[in-house]
Amino acid sequence: MASVGVAVVGFGTVGTGVVRLLMKDAARIEQAAGCRLALRHVCDADLKRPRSVQAPKDLLTDDLERVLADDQTQIVVETVGGTTVAVDIMKRALAAGKDVVTANKAALAERGAELFEAARRARRSISFEASCAAGIPVIRAIRDGLVANRITALLGILNGTCNYILTEMSATGEGYGRALADAQAKGYAEADPRLDVSGEDARHKLAILAGLAFGAEVRVGDVYVEGIADLDPSDIRYGKQLGYTLKLLAIGRDVDGALSLRVHPTFVPDGSPLATVGGADNAVLVTGHAVGDTFYVGPGAGQMPTASSIVADIVDAALGRARITFEHVALLAGRGRAVPVQPIQDVWTRYYLRFDVVDEPGILASIAGVLGRHKISIASVLQHESASPESVPLVITTHLAREGSVSAALEEIRRLAVVVGRSVRIRMLEGTETPPAGPRRRKAAK
């Protein structure tokens, strides 16, 4: 059995996990996969930091040139992260004739086209299963397992930090700040959580997955994003009473040939499998025209789940399957379609709206009047008694409505003298189906 040489560049948390698997599980992987993976280099600028795994001294190097010059190294694993040095390392590895494996979602989402182009020029491959939903082999599922399908929708819980925080807020009723602090204490959130809680990390992952699912060139800027930092626990509570669970949902839909791409807090019906995904788990629900709904759940972060997917990609590259895949799959081979992106104002979805209003007669009528004038139809109304004497919360859910109309209506409602404090808009997921064609058709016919 031929041996395939592997270099791990970036000896941080994830790199250490990969080294651990390659060192401790080599014999079992060789038996299972029929290929011998030889760890030849572990490359990092800082070799002094303590790690949980001891790599043999002669494998350690801070000299990338030495790694790239080694003819016996066929595969380079990039676990440096970020969109600058890491991209440079990957491009140089490709140019040196290595296949690349990476978990770097930021680099792929922001500079994917450039990286794929570099791989094609070098006739090598880039594999990135670990970049989205870490341990769940969802890229293989979408790219290969569902290839016969026209994908109509992809719904994902793609950020474990946000899912943990929202699960905590929902379970305990506590506010965002406390739930974040709890997540940080437990290691589910970084000291600087901005990349996660802003939705930016999920946005990167959606850009990658949607590109594969829809065979389309997707740029990060195509994905509308709202994070979770402004959420109020009262809305989670009211949503629960209405039968909904709040998730930071990444949504990709094919809407009459345009792509709706967005990441925002979303009320998911409690009957949806997405509502059951708690804690730091990730999940992806993919709808195909032949298969229907398929659903994937698992750890979306962490050292060993990420390393699990990286080693799977190493095997794919070692066996030569990665290169075949790279040469043929539309997006990777440079045949990604240019698909129009639906502006957020044109999205049709259901809405949860909350207004804090003065407690006096006729208010519901005036708010309903504004909504009606904007052709927004009310599905339910929830008015609770308030702890505050100045205002009461008025919760309204709508039937399918156009985002632009809702924005215009909200602006008008905010100007009403009876509305105090901020008003809240949270989008709702209506089942796993695309919205009925009715309203969109009517719009297209205008």
Added chain:
Amino acid sequence: MASVGVAVVGFGTVGTGVVRLLMKDAARIEQAAGCRLALRHVCDADLKRPRSVQAPKDLLTDDLERVLADDQTQIVVETVGGTTVAVDIMKRALAAGKDVVTANKAALAERGAELFEAARRARRSISFEASCAAGIPVIRAIRDGLVANRITALLGILNGTCNYILTEMSATGEGYGRALADAQAKGYAEADPRLDVSGEDARHKLAILAGLAFGAEVRVGDVYVEGIADLDPSDIRYGKQLGYTLKLLAIGRDVDGALSLRVHPTFVPDGSPLATVGGADNAVLVTGHAVGDTFYVGPGAGQMPTASSIVADIVDAALGRARITFEHVALLAGRGRAVPVQPIQDVWTRYYLRFDVVDEPGILASIAGVLGRHKISIASVLQHESASPESVPLVITTHLAREGSVSAALEEIRRLAVVVGRSVRIRMLEGTETPPAGPRRRKAAK
């Protein structure tokens, strides 16, 4: 782009689905996957039956020889089913130099080793994603996506008919007979449902999945099986009160190097993702030492979900990935491990027991006494008032206990004069973890 010729042998429900995708979605699949699939033959003994898809007349044939002699046909899809003619067709196709794609779980489970050997001799491949859990690409996930993992457990809801029946019984409280009739009326169960409700179909699928997950030669006879036809709705009701949902669960576990392989009705804790899988869906929960738990859900049967996976396999074969996979994955390449199978009597699990007892004092004490003498520890007791004056149902759940001890205890309890009617034993799933090592260690130390 080179064109790859495909023949579909067996123009029944699934074959028709494959023909439909190859005819109607050819251009999109070519764009997405980078390979042109040319349908060259549709072969069936009966060409007169009406089908929902019209295949061009010149593609229809009842002459398998003509198909096998065609040099332009590289891939043969077998959708005949069964373990005799179908196996013969696959072997002849392989011998004629074709790669084979099949959904035939019975043939793979009962004659897989023989088929794989034939493929190796011919230096061709057999792909069978559609054989287990139809549309869910779970074979790819286990075989490729989780290859870095030592799989410790595989838990599956692998028969949509049984899951539909149990979901109905649970929702309506009706008996097995009515739920089966309902499933038949809705097309979720065959007129002759024996293969499904006996657990035999799930047993086939578990044999296939466990072989891949554990890299082991698994024979159908290695899998212990109990079906659902004897289940009483009262047990589903009592289980629900205790926080459990009843599923026909296929279980594969690595227990200290031996495989526990079994298909039987199982109470799943309501907190488990498996409990949320209703209707005719299938689901597989795979636990790996690196990744942890990953969970896959989707349609487990049906024309188009099955065709979706078959066409994915056709693409894999057309691109040459299937052959690489077949040459390297342990079980397919003939390097499957011979792993001992744990006898059912040695299984440690939790038990739900129900006895119909005469309503008089001291009965719980005598039953508890028997359990205690067999070292079976009681976790909970539920005694309900009874509609019948002759007996009351007494429900006992146990902590982890050895199956052999429970069998011996049950035999003793059945001989007690106070126990009337049949007694019921249903195994319980304790979370998704393997049972704590304690009791098994103690046993091994004896």
